[in-house]
Amino acid sequence: MPVEEKVWTVIDIIRWGTGYLAEKGFDEARLTVELLLGETLGVKRFDLYVKHDQPLKKSELDQFKVLLKRRLSHEPVQYILGKTNFYSIELKVDKRALIPRPETEILAEAVIEHCRTFLSQKDVVRVLDVGTGSGCLAIAVAKFVKNSSVVAIDKSAAAIELAKENARGTGTEEKITFVQSDFLKLENNVFETGFDVIISNPPYIPESELASLAQDIRDFEPVDALSDGRDGMTFFRKISEAAPMLLRDGGWVFVETAYGQAKDVARIFSENGGTELLVKKDLSNIERVVRSRFFSSRHD
Ligand SMILES: C[S@@+](CC[C@H](N)C(=O)[O-])C[C@H]1O[C@@H](n2cnc3c(N)ncnc32)[C@H](O)[C@@H]1O
Structure with missing residues (x-):
């Protein structure tokens, strides 16, 4: 100036x-x-x-x-303002967690609609949010699914702290239990089972693509929130392997996928016993959400 x-x-x-x-x-x-x-x-x-x-x-x-x-140093506007909007909910955001993205609202909408349509008769709909970050998905479900009770886990203690602040700020804290836990070491950290729905927007960017991300993302958002350090598929494998143990019989999984991943994710889910597979596109016509159902023993 x-x-x-x-x-x-x-x-x-x-x-x-x-x-x-x-x-x-x-x-x-x-x-x-x-x-x-x-x-x-x-x-x-x-x-x-x-x-x-x-x-x-x-x-x-x-x-x-x-x-x-x-x-000008490429810090994202949302971190500078310390807030963003997700699913019409104002959330606090800072370097402790990924900034919730508009495309993740497609996942939130799919789960909320599913719970309202198919699970509204249940006393309690139990939802597990894997990799909660700012808490955006857990909070949207808690707010818009009346009979929901959510367990939200994240490996990052800092993210859990932020998510708890957001739950308090949105009046949803009574409906969400936050657990700091490494989902990839689930066997050692089993928290609860019998969930109706697992929801996750996991770190799905392959490590080989990290260097080509925009500077705003690469230099400011937590790397563990972006990538699994491998091929981007680690969490989809783990979620589908663990689903029959974590879900009630016939429970549902909803995940967000990156551009071009949905078919591979659907295949991984199917190989691990997932049925009733459905892929939803986002507003840019990109396959963004994969849904699948899991039974503890195969019913086919
Ligand atoms: C892509 S971010 C999603 C955050 C939030 N759910 C959203 O949609 O904006 C993935 C989250 O997974 C968490 N995470 C990474 N590795 C994990 C692990 N092994 N166990 C549990 N959470 C993990 C990260 O800390 C991060 O908060």
């Missing part, structure tokens, strides 16, 4: 900042500037336009510059 003593109004900052970020190659430059300026001034994005000719105080300009610098 030029240093001369100039009066900067809200609209000046929006115009200048948008051009500057765009020139540096950042997507969604205008949205980013509006969000950072809204945060600086403590107002909603759309209210900025009501105040378009309001001059900024020096302290406000300084604060805006600090936030803009963070974005």
